[in-house]
Amino acid sequence: MAPANRYAPSRRNLLKSGIVLGAATGAAGTAGSPADADSTAWEPSRGPHERSMVDVPFEGFEKVRVGLIGLGNRGGGQDVRFGAVATVVAVCDIRPERVSRTIDRIMRQGFQDVEPVGYSAGEEDFLNLVRRDDLDLIYVATPWEWHYPQAKAAMEHGKHVAVELPISPHLDEIWDLVRTSERTRKHCLLLENVNYFRPELQMFNMVKAGLFGDVQHASGGYVHDLRWPYLFGGAYFPEPWRRRWQTRMNALHYPMHGLGPVSASMGINRGDRFDELVAVASPPKALALFREEDPRVGEEHSSWQDKPYISGDRHTCFVTTASGRFIRVEHDVNSPHPYTRETTLTGTRGSVELDNARIYLESLGHNDHTWRTGAAYAGILKQYDHWLWPLLERLADQYGGHGGGDFVSIFRLVQLMRLGMTPDIDVYDSAAWCSVIPLSHESMKSERLRPVKVPDFTRGHWKEARPTFDRPQPVDPLLKGS
Template identity: 45%
Template sequence: MNDAVPEQHEVSRRSVLGAAGAAGAGLALGATPAAAEEVSAREPRRQGGTMIGVPFQRRSAVRVALIGLGNRGGAMIELYLAVPGVKVVALCDPVRAKAERAAAKVVAAGQPAPAVYVHGDHDYEQLLKRGDIDFAHVATPWDSHFEIAKSALLNGVHVGVECPVALQLDQLWDLVNLSERTRRHCMQLENCCYGRNEMRVLRMAHAGKFGDLLHGAGAYNHDLRGLMFDPAYYEGPWRRLWHTRLRGDLYPNHGFGPVANYMDLNRGDRAVSIVSVGSPSLGLAQYRAANMPAGDPSWKETYIESDRTISLVQTARGRVIRLEHDVSTPHPYSRINSLGGTLGLFEDYPERIYIEPDHKNDEWGDFSKYAEWDHWLWKEHANPPGGHGGMDYMLVFRLMQCMRLGLVPDFDVYDAATWTSPVPLSNLSIKQHGMPQRIPDFTRGEWKKPRPGMDSEKPAEV
């Protein structure tokens, strides 16, 4: 049950809808280059005050709803149930069996049976109108992320969305405006920011161990060919079909988010432009030819997504970030996760470090010897539950902690928009033969003010 004062600046749903409709600047993925360039340079009129530094309302317990209970949502529910002070009160998925399995986990954890919404792809709208949801976790196919996040905000619900938060530039601006108007946070649930290595590098960077920061790199290089053609893994071919629609970086967040944190983007620096190039699209078609029977529906698909997309992001302070995306060729998994400065650098996969004065003679150092720089979350939770090496749990624990204690979240809607903007902008850059694209200033100038982010202090649990 919520405590004390109501959330600030309640806005009627009608007024927000009207303002959102007036925001303008639509960028369909198939828009002409000239129209896209105009949109990327345009800054819609602000519709509310900034959400930078806005804390959550303090709560004795956080009431959570999960929307989408497939591979991702079905796994995340157990982590919410493992965090003290969290109540899972509602679940939504059009596949009834998935919702019922998730509900059984809630009951097995000793909580009351949650409400279940299973009547089609839009039943989330009824869930979000309940009036007793504090936070909604969205883990549905990408196409639906924007509409669900918008519905949550319009119904006064804080929302976290799996990557990417939206797929079009105008949608990113709409979420910024709606978050500001409704005074509700809309966050990209970027779990890789909470990885142990990422948080250790973050603290070292902020302490000056790498000197003045110069460059970084991040990626989503993950061979997904088998999974994308496996009907038992994804609910339908929705992820594979995106390879028939865009040529750019479909999934930049895992690589971009951590490096953005190292460099304090939106907190003293910002991403100002992106230029992208892409290889031919051959991997999925060759995999299909070698593995799929002649009658498989995938034979009707034409793949245009570059097998490897490489992007360079320039920041206002002159730093350079390299982003890569490749899910359709054979290679070991890598997020690259690199950071370099005037005193040396760190590179992941495998993890290694070389900084002055600790290392010399061109020999990499042992990163495990820098455990003293671990973030307090990893010192407090040395063996967290859940997948991805524990980073999923760290994200959930920290987010729920911020909501219970009334803290400012570690990242906000401006970070969500920035980290996702390479999806449409890399596609436009490739279509324009490598022409640079402006990355909007979603903060509207607030990035110039340093402020806290992921490198948080441990709060007092009072």
């Protein structure tokens, strides 16, 4: 049974319960889940209408029709990227001015003749969008507490759904999204843009080429000083939503940007899987200190209404895998620190550190205990470029988004849908990566180090090799010369 406290208005709890989703087929729910909320390794048996989504392709679409939910800090930049590669049919935000702005931006691109329909009549108007019968994909870029009900509603109404990070911060909701996907036969996936960044794809190709030998361990995460303007400076809307998660869970709230790429390179859910994790955290001091000392945070600032901050400033989590390897996951958005995703990977033949831009591989003749950096580093990675980047480099430069990686990720998702292929990142990858959030919280409930088991969201299918980013460039009639 879902825990009673969801840190959100009762209206949202109503949405999450499925009562107002309007699905005639019934909710997958979490019936049969253990009464003990600490039973993190609980893996529900599949219901009579639930079947694995492993290797299930998209249907294939002549054109992909998209609905956008959330047009703020993140969604407000992704709109034109979706508009460049798909048909944006409908857009939704609780702010009417954001809806109007997005419609104008999409129409000024000149790629579609019919204006998107706008939805801005309150917090539940997204339900009217997902009920439309002229949509194939829903994109969700709202505050985290809304990801689960909006993704579930999309699938219940026959749409695939791509969700910004995370799909949910709660384990029971993650499981429900997996089961809803299996029942509705609609894909629910994390739109993890960093998996499509150029160096991360180059690292992936180098692993596949055997340059690292047997991969032994890796690290990845998210270390980014968000105090200003994000947590306190109003860059998000509503202003306090992300900051207040620090009053609700002591957890690695947002580890997926570094975790996703190294998980893909290590073949997680494709021959190996997360097995167990243990997390630690430093004391929560930085946010209260910032609020007290920074002159930009005045006496009337909403942060003075926050409950005490309980999430540590720095979190480190070790995830072990079924084959005996491990990933060190880092998270810190509170402390003064230059941005890093802490992305490293080590095998029996050498190591790479993407954030430090250095590599050392015995398989390439490196035997002098000296990192290859600068032009030497870039030259090595360039030899293992993923086909997506030379193909899309000009468009990635034009549409941007984290160096073009945002555009590449959206292009690729729409391409997979058009061509009737399986997703690169599926619901099981999304569930495993996001499960680090609630499981790290669970691990740190005790004063002593407490490992917790990671559920097998694939329910056995992780043992099967299957393709992901290693698939060759497909024949695409919309791309000249492909």
